[in-house]
Structures are given as structure tokens and as C-alpha cells.
Amino acid sequence: MSKQSYFFANWKMYLDFDEANILANAIAAEHKKFPDHVKMAIFPNALSLYSAGQVLNDVGIAVGGQNVFWEDKGGYTGEISATMYKAAGCEYALVGHSERRHQFHETNHEVRQKMQAILEAGLTPVLCVGETKEERVAGKTDEVIETQLRSAFHELSWPAEKGLIVAYEPVWAIGTGEACDPNEAERLHALMKKMLNELAPGTLPILLYGGSVRPENVFDYLKQPDINGVLVGGAATKLESFMSILSNIK
Numbered sequence: 284m285s286k287q288s289y290f291f292a293n294w295k296m297y298l299d300f301d302e303a304n305i306l307a308n309a310i311a312a313e314h315k316k317f318p319d320h321v322k323m324a325i326f327p328n329a330l331s332l333y334s335a336g337q338v339l340n341d342v343g344i345a346v347g348g349q350n351v352f353w354e355d356k357g358g359y360t361g362e363i364s365a366t367m368y369k370a371a372g373c374e375y376a377l378v379g380h381s382e383r384r385h386q387f388h389e390t391n392h393e394v395r396q397k398m399q400a401i402l403e404a405g406l407t408p409v410l411c412v413g414e415t416k417e418e419r420v421a422g423k424t425d426e427v428i429e430t431q432l433r434s435a436f437h438e439l440s441w442p443a444e445k446g447l448i449v450a451y452e453p454v455w456a457i458g459t460g461e462a463c464d465p466n467e468a469e470r471l472h473a474l475m476k477k478m479l480n481e482l483a484p485g486t487l488p489i490l491l492y493g494g495s496v497r498p499e500n501v502f503d504y505l506k507q508p509d510i511n512g513v514l515v516g517g518a519a520t521k522l523e524s525f526m527s528i529l530s531n532i533k
């Protein structure tokens with residue numbers, strides 16, 4: 284029997300309202316081909332999330348928000364809270380994605396605040412961590428991941444029964460076509476697993492790899508013992524490659 288695997292798709296800002304809804308419908312139309320052992324979730328842009336989510340939920344695909352604000356309500360122009368995402372039908376929320384950290388200067392402290400809001404709203408976080416090329420070259424990969432994980436859980440006791448997903452996404456591998464060597468990804472997943480044992484005891488976290496995942500390499504990650512699934516950006520924004528990734532999850 285195949286092991287339970289996770290295929291999470293981050294559509295970022297690649298698709299507009301119509302494109303996101305068209306792709307959601309096209310994916311839903313293929314639902315007879317969905318394997319039972321793969322749990323899927325899609326992160327559409329905030330405007331498409333509700334309509335695309337209704338179509339996707341009907342065929343067993345969950346949806347999530349790409350970014351949440353830590354306050355619940357108030358004068359925060361342009362922001363959307365975790366509780367609002369939850370009310371719109373989300374099960375998950377991405378937090379600390381490297382594009383948020385590096386392009387929008389999101390700090391470890393802000394990531395920690397978002398983790399709390401996600402927990403309180405009853406969503407499951409997909410916490411993203413990963414090093415830049417410069418940090419890797421300087422031999423700081425493990426240290427960066429440890430710091431990002433430690434600060435995300437700083438004075439936050441994660442209830443053992445709550446879901447917890449952590450994605451290792453090296454910044455240099457995202458959207459570049461330069462995927463991380465699967466053995467190196469496994470090494471870092473094992474490190475994360477060990478750390479999470481200490482930071483969020485009893486939670487049995489799900490660990491994902493993200494960064495230039497394609498139909499040709501998806502199974503190289505999934506066959507590693509500590510990698511439970513993948514978080515896919517670009518290759519999940521077209522029906523053909525989305526379905527081709529899915530069919531390669533054995």
C-alpha cells in the first residue's frame with residue numbers, strides 16, 4: 284500500500300480570478316483520477332479563494348490562505364485575518380513563505396504572531412522555513428532553519444492534538460528550476476523533525492519539501508523517509524503538470 288502523501292499547491296499571484304476558477308473547475312473535473320493516499324490542498328489568491336474553494340471542497344481538495352494578519356478585526360487596511368480565512372472555508376494557512384519574508388520583509392517575530400493567530404482561528408499552519416543561497420554558501424543552512432523554527436514557536440505551546448505542517452523551502456530553489464538534492468532535503472527534514480519533537484512535543488508534524496518540484500522529481504522527494512509531501516508553486520498552476528505531479532505520487 285502507498286504511504287499517505289501530501290500535495291499542496293501554492294498558486295501565489297500567478298492566476299487572476301477567472302484563471303483560478305477555470306483551473307479549479309478543470310482539476311475538479313478530473314476527480315476520478317485522484318488517488319486515495321494523497322491529501323491535496325490549494326492556496327489560491329484571496330479573491331478567488333471562496334469560489335474556487337467551493338468547487339475544490341466538493342471533490343475533497345482543501346483550500347488555504349497564502350498569508351494572514353495576526354489581529355482579528357480592526358483598522359488594518361488591506362489585511363485579512365486568520366478567522367476571516369477560516370470563515371471563508373479554509374483549512375490551512377501558509378505562514379513565513381520566503382516570498383513574504385524576503386520581498387515583504389516579514390520578520391521571525393511577525394511569523395510567530397501569525398502562528399498564534401492561525402492556532403486561535405482553528406486553521407492548520409503550513410510554516411515555511413529555508414535558507415538563501417548566501418546563507419547556504421556560508422555554511423549557515425542548519426542555523427537558519429533552527430532559528431526560524433525556534434522563533435516561530437517562541438513561548439507558544441502547540442497543543443498536541445492540533446495539526447502542524449512545516450515546509451522546508453530553500454529560497455534559492457523556489458521558482459528557479461534548481462531543486463534541492465533529495466538526500467540533502469531529507470537531511471534537513473530529519474533535523475526539523477528532531478527539533479519539532481522538542482518545540483511542539485506530541486504533535487506528529489507533517490513535513491513538506493518545496494522548491495522547483497516537477498512531475499519528474501516529485502517522487503525523488505516522496506520516497507525519502509522523513510518527507511511526507513510537497514509544496515508546489517509554478518508547476519501546480521497548469522492542469523497538465525498538476526495532474527502529472529499527482530500521477531507520479533506513488
Ligand code: PGA
Binds near residue numbers: 293456518
Ligand atoms: P516553485 O514554488 O514550485 O514554483 O518553486 C514553491 C513555493 O514557493 O512554494
